[in-house]
Amino acid sequence: MSEQRNGxxxxxxxxxxxxxxxxxxxxxxxxxxxxxxxxxxxISREYKYMCSDPGQELIQKDIEEHAINRVVVAACSPTLHExxxxxxxxxxxxxxxxxxMVNIREHDSWVHSDREAATVKAxxxxxxxxxxxYFHKPLEKRRVPIHPEVLVVGGGIxxxxxxxxxxxxxxxxxxxxxxxTIGGHMAQYDKTFPTLDxxxxxxxxxxxxxxxxxxxxxxxxxxxxSVDGSVGDYKVVVKRKPRYVHEDxxxxxxxxxxxxxxxxxxxxxxxxxxxxxxxxxxxxFAQATPKVVVIDPDACIQLKTGKCKKSCMEACVERGAxxxxxxxxxxxxxxxxxxxxxxxxxxxxxxxxxxxxxxxxNVYNTLEVERLVxxxxxxxxxxxxxxxxxxxxxxxxxxxxxxxxxxxxWCSRVCCMTSLKLAHLxxxxxxxxxxxxxxxxxxxxxxxxxxxxxxxxxxxxxxxGRVAEITDWALDPSEAGKLVARVxxxxxxxxxxxxxxxxxxxxxLEPQPDAHEVQRMFGISCSLDGFxxxxxxxxxxxxxxxxxxxxxxxxxxxxxxxxxxMQAGYAAAEAxxxxxxxxxxxEPNTAYVVEEECSGCKTCVPLCxxxxxxFNEEKQKAFINEVLCKGCGTCVAACxxxxxxxxxxxxxxIYSEIEGVLAYA
Amino acid sequence: MxxxxxxxxxxxxxxxxxxxxxxxxxxxxxxxxxxPIKELPDWNCCGATNYMSVxxxxxxxxxxxxxxxxxxTGSRDLLAPCNACYLTLRKxxxxxxxxxxxAHEVEQFLxxxxxxxxxxxxxxxxxxxxxxxxxxxRLRELTVRRLQGVRMAxxxxxQAVRPYGEVDDPHEPTRMDQILKAVGVxxxxxxxxxxxxxxxxxxxxxxxxxxxxxxxxxEAMRQGAQAIVTICPLCQFNLDAYQAExxxxxxxxxxxxxxxxxxxxxxxxxxxxxxxxxxxxxxGKKLIEQWFTVKKEAETYV
Numbered sequence: 001m002s003e004q005r006n007g008x009x010x011x012x013x014x015x016x017x018x019x020x021x022x023x024x025x026x027x028x029x030x031x032x033x034x035x036x037x038x039x040x041x042x043i044s045r046e047y048k049y050m051c052s053d054p055g056q057e058l059i060q061k062d063i064e065e066h067a068i069n070r071v072v073v074a075a076c077s078p079t080l081h082e083x084x085x086x087x088x089x090x091x092x093x094x095x096x097x098x099x100x101m102v103n104i105r106e107h108d109s110w111v112h113s114d115r116e117a118a119t120v121k122a123x124x125x126x127x128x129x130x131x132x133x134y135f136h137k138p139l140e141k142r143r144v145p146i147h148p149e150v151l152v153v154g155g156g157i158x159x160x161x162x163x164x165x166x167x168x169x170x171x172x173x174x175x176x177x178x179x180x181t182i183g184g185h186m187a188q189y190d191k192t193f194p195t196l197d198x199x200x201x202x203x204x205x206x207x208x209x210x211x212x213x214x215x216x217x218x219x220x221x222x223x224x225x226s227v228d229g230s231v232g233d234y235k236v237v238v239k240r241k242p243r244y245v246h247e248d249x250x251x252x253x254x255x256x257x258x259x260x261x262x263x264x265x266x267x268x269x270x271x272x273x274x275x276x277x278x279x280x281x282x283x284x285f286a287q288a289t290p291k292v293v294v295i296d297p298d299a300c301i302q303l304k305t306g307k308c309k310k311s312c313m314e315a316c317v318e319r320g321a322x323x324x325x326x327x328x329x330x331x332x333x334x335x336x337x338x339x340x341x342x343x344x345x346x347x348x349x350x351x352x353x354x355x356x357x358x359x360x361x362n363v364y365n366t367l368e369v370e371r372l373v374x375x376x377x378x379x380x381x382x383x384x385x386x387x388x389x390x391x392x393x394x395x396x397x398x399x400x401x402x403x404x405x406x407x408x409x410w411c412s413r414v415c416c417m418t419s420l421k422l423a424h425l426x427x428x429x430x431x432x433x434x435x436x437x438x439x440x441x442x443x444x445x446x447x448x449x450x451x452x453x454x455x456x457x458x459x460x461x462x463x464x465g466r467v468a469e470i471t472d473w474a475l476d477p478s479e480a481g482k483l484v485a486r487v488x489x490x491x492x493x494x495x496x497x498x499x500x501x502x503x504x505x506x507x508x509l510e511p512q513p514d515a516h517e518v519q520r521m522f523g524i525s526c527s528l529d530g531f532x533x534x535x536x537x538x539x540x541x542x543x544x545x546x547x548x549x550x551x552x553x554x555x556x557x558x559x560x561x562x563x564x565x566m567q568a569g570y571a572a573a574e575a576x577x578x579x580x581x582x583x584x585x586x587e588p589n590t591a592y593v594v595e596e597e598c599s600g601c602k603t604c605v606p607l608c609x610x611x612x613x614x615f616n617e618e619k620q621k622a623f624i625n626e627v628l629c630k631g632c633g634t635c636v637a638a639c640x641x642x643x644x645x646x647x648x649x650x651x652x653x654i655y656s657e658i659e660g661v662l663a664y665a
Numbered sequence: 666m667x668x669x670x671x672x673x674x675x676x677x678x679x680x681x682x683x684x685x686x687x688x689x690x691x692x693x694x695x696x697x698x699x700x701p702i703k704e705l706p707d708w709n710c711c712g713a714t715n716y717m718s719v720x721x722x723x724x725x726x727x728x729x730x731x732x733x734x735x736x737x738t739g740s741r742d743l744l745a746p747c748n749a750c751y752l753t754l755r756k757x758x759x760x761x762x763x764x765x766x767x768a769h770e771v772e773q774f775l776x777x778x779x780x781x782x783x784x785x786x787x788x789x790x791x792x793x794x795x796x797x798x799x800x801x802x803r804l805r806e807l808t809v810r811r812l813q814g815v816r817m818a819x820x821x822x823x824q825a826v827r828p829y830g831e832v833d834d835p836h837e838p839t840r841m842d843q844i845l846k847a848v849g850v851x852x853x854x855x856x857x858x859x860x861x862x863x864x865x866x867x868x869x870x871x872x873x874x875x876x877x878x879x880x881x882x883x884e885a886m887r888q889g890a891q892a893i894v895t896i897c898p899l900c901q902f903n904l905d906a907y908q909a910e911x912x913x914x915x916x917x918x919x920x921x922x923x924x925x926x927x928x929x930x931x932x933x934x935x936x937x938x939x940x941x942x943x944x945x946x947x948x949g950k951k952l953i954e955q956w957f958t959v960k961k962e963a964e965t966y967v
Contacts, residue, residue, distance in 0.1 A: 353837035469836075473856040473884060 156184020158553025231548030347401025684898025686942025811849025922949030
């Protein structure tokens with residue numbers, strides 16, 4: 001290694017014990033002693049916790065006192081502490097990119113048990129890093145400015161809370177919701193567990209606050225159709241679907257609905273899950289926000305045939321809010337960051353035909369029962385089955401589409417508590433005997449276990465066992481005319497038949513059907529279950545791997561309302577912090593074109609997944625936008641003339657690292 | 666034997682005894698469908714469910730011999746019309762695939778017997794062959810006469826669809842209904858398609874076994890079925906043989922023909938009463954005579 005090419009290199013190597021995490025499996029002392037013998041290494045130390053303040057000070061002191069100008073830290077994953085050690089170097093006046101980390105925890109001590117072999121592996125990895133860091137160059141972090149405005153996608157409780165939090169900090173927020181009203185699933189719930197607060201009573205004030213907030217632009221019945229750009233400067237196009245009613249002119253008097261030529265409501269009311277009917281012109285529910293009617297183009301005679309007497313328009317003649325000629329419009333906005341809160345869908349129990357949903361009218365899902373027990377629901381809060389009876393016995397089946405390898409493997413987290421709540425409400429409304437069929441009751445949360453005990457004391461029957469089938473076949477006259485749950489009661493070891501008037505399937509929670517399109521559009525990732533992937537499961541559960549894009553609520557995975565609100569607040573805080581900082585520091589591991597060597601073949605241009613590579617027609621050379629480049633290296637590998645290089649991944653850095661790892665000690 | 670016979674037929678004990686009508690109707694149906702079928706030479710007992718519960722390894726060896734014989738012929742599809750045979754052979758394959766200890770014993774045993782190793786033999790059930798290889802639409806096209814207005818319930822028994830779900834959906838099987846409708850039968854709703862027929866209980870704890878059959882017959886009647894269609898010789902025998910006893914015990918006028926699916930399909934394809942074994946029925950003889958007496962002028966040609 002020539003000192004002329006890269007100055008006078010003085011390398012310091014630091015081996016971390018990570019308490020016992022590394023030191024139990026790797027002989028850290030031997031590794032440190034070995035490192036000291038490597039060319040260029042001036043100092044080699046081991047320490048119990050390198051990431052602690054004294055550990056960092058050790059490095060800083062060596063830089064200052066021993067003129068160390070390259071640092072190798074063998075510890076945990078760089079995703080955890082690379083910034084810690086780069087910071088330490090920077091504080092001592094060293095360029096932070098002269099630091100190289102070696103992962104001897106996740107890549108070594110945690111995955112091996114043979115101490116001797118693990119120690120050899122640690123030495124190999126350290127040697128590779130020492131040989132690599134020799135060629136490191138000083139790099140500058142570049143800063144991009146952050147546009148202070150924020151986009152929130154999805155107007156459920158997560159989106160509402162995030163939008164309000166950001167708006168209250170003085171930033172401008174665009175809230176985009178695809179339904180005609182905000183409120184999401186929470187607006188459909190009756191009470192909330194465990195306090196039995198009325199969901200609407202706590203939600204609707206926040207909905208009104210969104211509508212009234214001077215910093216929030218609310219676009220309902222709208223969808224994001226394209227996203228361009230990167231952190232700090234996203235260009236987003238929003239499609240505003242025609243509701244055939246001018247939002248600014250409609251005052252929500254609802255006269256048009258009354259005068260609609262359809263005298264009877266004939267169409268399934270989405271908000272009540274088809275348990276009631278609406279007209280072609282309708283308002284989703286009384287507190288819909290904005291309180292503006294909407295016309296269903298698939299039901300409206302005028303929109304379908306153009307041959308209606310348009311009595312709704314007559315009713316609205318003074319304000320003239322109804323406009324059958326309305327077309328979809330597109331709005332383009334610039335925002336610095338985006339919070340995705342697109343929610344979930346409930347599991348379709350038709351996928352488990354043994355439970356008879358869709359076959360037996362008195363089999364319901366939990367969301368339908370939320371509407372049934374709700375005072376403003378389709379039955380005004382009376383629990384009446386579809387065949388008009390007040391049920392005397394009700395069975396709630398848990399884990400329908402959850403914890404099941406045939407459908408969804410995950411626990412949907414809220415169904416146990418939802419079922420306890422519904423059991424309590426059904427008992428209160430009807431006095432029925434209520435059975436809960438469960439695998440495990442999961443009541444973890446503030447006041448949740450206490451609520452479980454309360455429902456136990458109210459006399460709800462708990463039967464431990466997965467229900468085999470719901471059938472209408474009667475074994476004896478006592479079951480005639482009823483539904484029967486056939487279940488193995490695993491506490492007693494008997495197969496039981498429980499006759500029921502009403503069956504409630506506690507359906508699990510799933511990603512939205514178009515989650516993958518949303519994921520692709522925003523350039524984020526999904527975990528195996530299809531929910532959006534967070535940057536770190538413990539320490540960054542709202543940021544994503546795409547800078548400036550945050551996730552909140554159920555689109556990230558099943559959670560209850562308090563957890564949703566907390567995550568939404570956290571995502572909002574991150575967006576506010578980004579906007580307040582005003583800039584974002586980019587990793588300098590970007591690719592660059594050595595123009596003299598570029599032949600202008602354009603091979604690299606279509607390969608870039610981030611559209612960072614363009615072609616300069618004037619110069620006939622490729623050009624890489626460093627702000628958009630994520631450092632994936634695709635263009636570097638593809639360039640036939642080798643004229644694209646990448647910071648921190650220069651050829652000599654990589655080759656000497658490979659040489660280092662392969663050269664046996 | 667020439668390898669051209671696509672389907673190797675494994676009869677098991679029933680189809681040579683109480684279930685002879687199943688064999689007759691199966692072979693007739695396959696002949697009418699022009700599906701090449703040959704009986705597996707030198708087959709032995711499948712071990713049935715009983716042996717499996719006593720010793721899994723020994724039971725697997727018994728089944729493995731049949732699979733190895735099938736392998737030797739060069740045919741890929743081993744057709745096991747009896748549900749118990751089907752399940753035992755299928756289960757043996759699973760045990761060999763997932764339990765190295767059993768696989769090892771089987772390997773040694775086959776080596777000693779001079780038989781080839783087990784691979785690539787597919788255990789098939791008649792229902793699955795009719796549904797997948799022939800297809801509902803083809804059966805509809807080939808139908809030459811229909812049992813106009815006759816209402817039947819399809820009954821699978823406990824072993825065909827569970828646990829593997831290869832013969833039909835394990836929770837809501839409908840393939841038999843689709844086939845029956847295609848060949849012109851009215852199919853009634855029947856919720857007990859996979860409920861137990863009593864199996865061997867009719868011979869051991871007789872009262873319990875008979876009661877289970879009573880439940881099945883009674884529900885079929887309640888749903889308006891005039892007959893039940895089965896795909897298992899034990900189900901067919903249990904449902905067919907004890908109706909007189911049930912009549913005596915309960916006083917209910919149950920007298921219902923119990924068919925094999927291949928009898929109904931074979932009839933629709935043009936097979937005659939005797940070659941389909943329809944003359945062997947115990948119960949519901951009057952209806953059978955009424956429906957199947959072949960008088961040219963009374964037939965409804967499609």
